[in-house]
Amino acid sequence: MAADPRVPRVLILTGEPLDGPEGPASDLARGLVRAMPYAEYLWLRRWWGTSGTSAPGRAAGGRALPLVTRGRPLSRPLWAQVAAVGAAASHRVDLVHAVIPVGSGFATFSRLWPRLAARRPVLHTVPSVVDPAHLWGARPLGRTVAMSGATAQVLAAAGFGPVDVVGPVLRLGPWPPRPRARRTPPMVLALGDGGSEEALLAAGVAARAGARFQLVLVANGQGGGGHAGRPDEDALRAIAAREGLLDMEVLRRISDMPGLLAAADVLLYVPRALVGRADVPAPVLQALATGRPVILSDLPQFAALHDTVLRGPVADPHRTGHLLRELLDRPWWWEHLAERGRAVVEERFAPERAAEAYADLYRELLVGGGQGA
Known part of the structure; x- marks a missing residue:
């Protein structure tokens, strides 16, 4: 050097x-x-x-x-x-x-x-x-x-x-591109980290608009230095019931992230702000590398991802929910974003x-x- x-x-x-x-x-x-x-x-x-x-x-x-x-x-x-x-x-x-x-x-x-x-x-x-x-x-x-x-x-x-x-x-070796899981209903993997309620509200909008999916919510608090504590599971389930989300699983920790992303169809991460998290959290890059479309809040830290991801306005579950419904209903759009996401991770990260x-x-x-x- x-x-x-x-x-x-x-x-x-x-x-x-x-x-x-x-x-x-x-x-x-x-x-x-x-x-x-x-x-x-x-x-x-x-x-x-x-x-x-x-x-x-x-x-x-x-x-x-x-x-x-x-x-x-x-x-x-x-x-x-x-x-x-x-x-x-x-x-x-x-x-x-x-x-x-x-x-x-x-x-x-x-x-x-x-x-x-x-x-x-x-x-x-x-x-x-x-x-x-x-x-x-x-x-x-x-x-x-x-x-x-x-x-x-x-x-x-x-x-x-x-x-x-x-x-x-992101080391690409542990995150090879994976074909879309052919499961019914598809799985939407939602990360909490300060955005659990926002994810549930957006998922509720998508479900009422006709989308059918299983929601897996990782409700592990804010992590990475945040001190807000872990969300109360009963409160989250009450919101899910109110939103008509009958097929939901709550995870407190992830023991096999590669396997979870392989089974998922979409990653949903819509916090109002990033608190104690890296500007581009690792699970977002891991999902893109695996070939999973990602829906994010339109936070300025995510601007570097450009059109690799879909971004909904912050604290706007209506718009975000309709993005989720459209993505699940349009296989060609899913394929385009999956291919683009992997390519961008290889090029930039x-x-x-x-x-x-x-x-x-x-x-x-x-x-x-x-x-x-």
Whole structure:
């Protein structure tokens, strides 16, 4: 990468261990480490137990640094542990690559980091801005990268600019294109994450307009740093009954996402806002890679998907419901969107594309030797 032929050492700094529960930041960081063969990485792992989540491991050039704190992601105890371990490790690397969302503790962390850490160049990838209010008093860690143009604008307005934009990463191997399941009725897979009620209302509109389908709702709260808690299942079933949705299943967690997408016909994800989620959540890319049309809220973070997906106005279940009905009733439209979705993921979100962009950024920072901000 740099003029020095030695492979650079890079600290991947995350607000949660990479072998811990899946989340937007840890998912992105794992993808980057696996996609970037140019560096020797140090990354954070749990001291205790196992979670079933695959960590980068030595196969990806990784060396683990243990975290002792058992706090939830983005909690103050974990922030303190990340700052301490990361600051100590920064003296042993050439570059720090932070993959940290802007959450409630970020402003304090951003002010403390320069005082604790070695003066190494920092590249900060922001998976999401949980709330723009959390940018108040925050300082750039270094060169900043956003995952969407919408988030880049928010960061630039807060004094983090100029902000680069590099899209998310999806390894295509686990998500091969799958033929449409020939099942009756078709299955609509709806993600909650702050949009459970909106999904039920849209599905109700589609059902009353004549669509016949089974609805599988993943009602797992907001996840990824949101604290709204898990939706009450009785309340969701009451809404479904009121909307005439008689064939509905509620899932609290997904144990086999590839199998669930293979069985589904459509992915429905219509939150009013993205809270603690990556700008393009992983299940959306996974569905597109599998060849499943996706219906989303028309949020600015999804603009990069262009015409790959269908987008209904935010909080407009009438329009969204009719999009769902039309999609289920038009096989030719389904086939077009399925083919287009897979092609766009291969073109824009394959690891090689992100690896090239980050390799250039690494090179600029390592050659320049500065913070890049």
